[in-house]
Amino acid sequence: xxxxxxxxxxxxxxxxxxxxxxxxxxxxxxxxxxxxxxxxxxxxxxxxxxxxxxxxxxxxxxxxxxxxxxxxxxxxxxxxxxxxxxxxxxxxxxxxxxxxxxxxxxxxxxxxxxxxxxxxxxxxxxxxxxxxxxxxxxxxxxxxx
Numbered sequence: 001x002x003x004x005x006x007x008x009x010x011x012x013x014x015x016x017x018x019x020x021x022x023x024x025x026x027x028x029x030x031x032x033x034x035x036x037x038x039x040x041x042x043x044x045x046x047x048x049x050x051x052x053x054x055x056x057x058x059x060x061x062x063x064x065x066x067x068x069x070x071x072x073x074x075x076x077x078x079x080x081x082x083x084x085x086x087x088x089x090x091x092x093x094x095x096x097x098x099x100x101x102x103x104x105x106x107x108x109x110x111x112x113x114x115x116x117x118x119x120x121x122x123x124x125x126x127x128x129x130x131x132x133x134x135x136x137x138x139x140x141x142x143x144x145x
Contacts, residue, residue: 021063030069031076040085041075042068045092074099081106082113 022030027038046131064072071092078088091102126132 020066022066023061023067025071027064027069031070031073032080033076034038035080037073037076041072041088044085044089045071045075078106081110107123 024035024038027033028035031038033041075088075092077084078091081103083091091097
């Protein structure tokens with residue numbers, strides 16, 4: 001329920017309790033999402049859409065509910081762990097979304113990627129240390145060592 005008295009928008013839940021709302025700027029500060037990412041996720045992550053938004057204040061700024069902030073925070077975490085926009089949309093759209101399992105799977109994948117990058121850095125360090133100019137076909141078999 002919205003109450004526009006006094007020039008501001010007060011948002012109340014079904015029990016009549018006032019809800020905390022967040023502006024785009026606050027959402028961006030909490031989540032680290034860019035403005036574009038925020039609006040892309042708002043359109044695509046069910047149900048972070050117009051229905052889930054808390055509304056707009058008297059200046060026309062969009063307001064988000066705590067639920068909206070929570071979902072956008074999860075989307076930001078998933079993105080930082082390497083999930084692309086389509087995968088994030090699929091995660092939130094899944095019928096039996098299991099947040100703990102999703103986070104666990106993303107952590108495992110991020111650790112694998114970290115190990116892959118560590119291996120590449122090790123090879124690059126060896127190339128630099130030994131002044132190597134080429135590698136064998138397998139990038140982790142240094143040809144001149």
